[in-house]
Amino acid sequence: MEESLLQFQGISKSYGSKKALRDVTFDIGAGKIVGLLGTNGSGKTTLMKIAAGLIRPSQGTASVAGIPVGLSTKAIVSFMPDRPLTESWMKVSDALEFSRDFYADFDEAKARKMLDFMNLSTRDRISSLSKGMNERLQLTLALSRNAKLYLLDEPIGGVDPVARTKILDAIVEFYSEDSSMLISTHLVRDIERIFDEVIFIRDGQVVMQDEVENIRIKHGKSVDDMFKEVFAE
Numbered sequence: 001m002e003e004s005l006l007q008f009q010g011i012s013k014s015y016g017s018k019k020a021l022r023d024v025t026f027d028i029g030a031g032k033i034v035g036l037l038g039t040n041g042s043g044k045t046t047l048m049k050i051a052a053g054l055i056r057p058s059q060g061t062a063s064v065a066g067i068p069v070g071l072s073t074k075a076i077v078s079f080m081p082d083r084p085l086t087e088s089w090m091k092v093s094d095a096l097e098f099s100r101d102f103y104a105d106f107d108e109a110k111a112r113k114m115l116d117f118m119n120l121s122t123r124d125r126i127s128s129l130s131k132g133m134n135e136r137l138q139l140t141l142a143l144s145r146n147a148k149l150y151l152l153d154e155p156i157g158g159v160d161p162v163a164r165t166k167i168l169d170a171i172v173e174f175y176s177e178d179s180s181m182l183i184s185t186h187l188v189r190d191i192e193r194i195f196d197e198v199i200f201i202r203d204g205q206v207v208m209q210d211e212v213e214n215i216r217i218k219h220g221k222s223v224d225d226m227f228k229e230v231f232a233e
């Protein structure tokens with residue numbers, strides 16, 4: 001059997017009386033780029049944060065590479081949150097230094113190569129970066145760790161189509177094939193070309209998990225068409 005890199009078993013999460021995830025079960029194998037697709041408020045960020053070990057589920061178990069989510073899985077999981085972690089007083093070089101001090105697996109040479117690719121300079125002030133450039137920086141910081149699992153929460157949210165293409169190209173270029181990646185988004189059309197598999201999540205429940213090739217062959221549809229069909233109101 002192929003190695004499982006991320007496993008959710010019967011995960012539920014409530015915030016007070018609000019149920020954000022309901023009995024979520026899925027498995028992601030090694031070497032896969034997986035899209036976590038759902039509309040606003042469907043529970044994508046909650047799922048990512050549980051996988052990253054930042055919040056605890058109300059029920060169920062989550063594991064990364066067979067290890068229950070906790071301190072030791074944090075060392076092998078790189079999380080790009082949908083809101084920047086950097087501070088506005090920093091320069092890009094300060095952000096690199098922070099990541100280097102913080103993460104034993106941070107690869108500075110890779111980070112510098114990626115910054116070049118992204119047209120970012122270490123001298124840039126973070127407060128002066130546009131939203132799209134800031135997303136590029138956050139992605140650089142996340143992908144420059146030699147992690148086993150990358151969790152990217154809305155990496156193309158709120159940026160223009162040109163920046164989206166650049167960000168997707170960077171993901172494909174700098175992705176290492178022995179790791180897996182889970183990418184949440186609702187902008188399916190722009191990004192579906194990079195997915196091996198997709199998970200559809202609606203109202204906190206997984207409604208479908210399939211290989212992209214299956215969707216195209218079995219259903220004769222693009223992932224975007226399938227998404228629109230599943231999420232039609």
Ligand SMILES: Nc1ncnc2c1ncn2[C@@H]1O[C@H](COP(=O)(O)OP(=O)(O)OP(=O)(O)O)[C@@H](O)[C@H]1O
Pocket residue numbers: 015018019020038039040041042043044045046047
């Ligand atoms: N800290 C919180 N307290 C209370 N409710 C919350 C909290 N965080 C999320 N929720 C609710 O849980 C549900 C799932 O939220 P979540 O952020 O996981 O969804 P999402 O799919 O990431 O949405 P979006 O695409 O809008 O970011 C939403 O209804 C949200 O309002």
